[in-house]
Amino acid sequence: MKYILTPKNFLDVALTLESGQAFRWQRHGDIWTGVVKNKVCRIVQDGLTVRFTGFTREEFIEYFDLRLDISEIYENTFSTHAEIRHLPQKYNGLRIMHQDLYECMLSFMLATNTSIPHIKSMIAKLSELCGEKIAGGYYAFPTPERILKSREKLCTCKLGYRERYIVEIARRIVDGSIELEKIKCMDYEHAVSELRGVNGIGNKVSDCICLFALKHYEAFPIDRHILDRVCRAYSSDNGFP
DNA sequence: CAGGTC
DNA sequence: CCTGG
Numbered sequence: 001m002k003y004i005l006t007p008k009n010f011l012d013v014a015l016t017l018e019s020g021q022a023f024r025w026q027r028h029g030d031i032w033t034g035v036v037k038n039k040v041c042r043i044v045q046d047g048l049t050v051r052f053t054g055f056t057r058e059e060f061i062e063y064f065d066l067r068l069d070i071s072e073i074y075e076n077t078f079s080t081h082a083e084i085r086h087l088p089q090k091y092n093g094l095r096i097m098h099q100d101l102y103e104c105m106l107s108f109m110l111a112t113n114t115s116i117p118h119i120k121s122m123i124a125k126l127s128e129l130c131g132e133k134i135a136g137g138y139y140a141f142p143t144p145e146r147i148l149k150s151r152e153k154l155c156t157c158k159l160g161y162r163e164r165y166i167v168e169i170a171r172r173i174v175d176g177s178i179e180l181e182k183i184k185c186m187d188y189e190h191a192v193s194e195l196r197g198v199n200g201i202g203n204k205v206s207d208c209i210c211l212f213a214l215k216h217y218e219a220f221p222i223d224r225h226i227l228d229r230v231c232r233a234y235s236s237d238n239g240f241p
Numbered sequence: 242c243a244g245g246t247c
Numbered sequence: 248c249c250t251g252g
Contacts, residue, residue, distance in 0.1 A: 224243080
């Protein structure tokens with residue numbers, strides 16, 4: 001499948017897939033390979049031309065949220081703050097993705113207090129351990145049922161203290177005390193308070209989930225780095241950046 | 242200590 | 248607090 005981007009609403013595939021929003025993509029040369037919703041997907045970008053397999057055209061547009069006019073957000077928010085006005089140009093093509101809520105919830109819970117390589121390793125091992133095998137030796141993201149079935153072996157995934165959280169979340173989804181479809185219908189404030197009621201999910205993670213799975217663009221995940229940069233940008237002794 | 246949370 | 252760079 002082939003898709004032609006516009007300069008005004010640009011997508012930089014590499015920038016977006018390396019940004020720490022998604023953890024299941026790998027680059028081989030100029031080919032990006034990842035697993036999205038039980039399917040192996042590949043993407044190659046050449047300027048404004050993007051070719052892909054595994055997605056339908058509609059799924060691709062949804063996944064990278066290409067219908068969102070990102071330049072509108074840039075103009076409405078960034079241009080009014082001198083300290084960050086240069087960033088849209090610097091990170092042109094960095095899109096806010098629209099990922100699956102369940103996968104996003106577990107992924108960002110696992111992402112707490114550790115590094116991107118470890119996050120990728122945890123998700124890869126978890127998928128290999130109990131995800132459904134799909135094409136080419138790849139594994140789907142495991143369903144909550146499959147996670148529970150493998151809970152004795154979860155220690156091989158090196159999740160550390162996050163292991164008990166993931167088991168609890170899987171159990172709560174299966175028994176219905178976490179209702180993903182209801183969360184998808186909530187506004188930002190309600191979604192945050194619902195997500196924050198889950199063990200292992202705090203302020204930062206709930207905002208990541210709201211931004212990367214629920215299209216709540218007002219979410220603003222504050223991690224250590226963001227906090228540092230915001231403090232510097234608005235401190236009186238212009239150390240920025 | 243690291244892209245937090247309890 | 249688990250784990251890894």
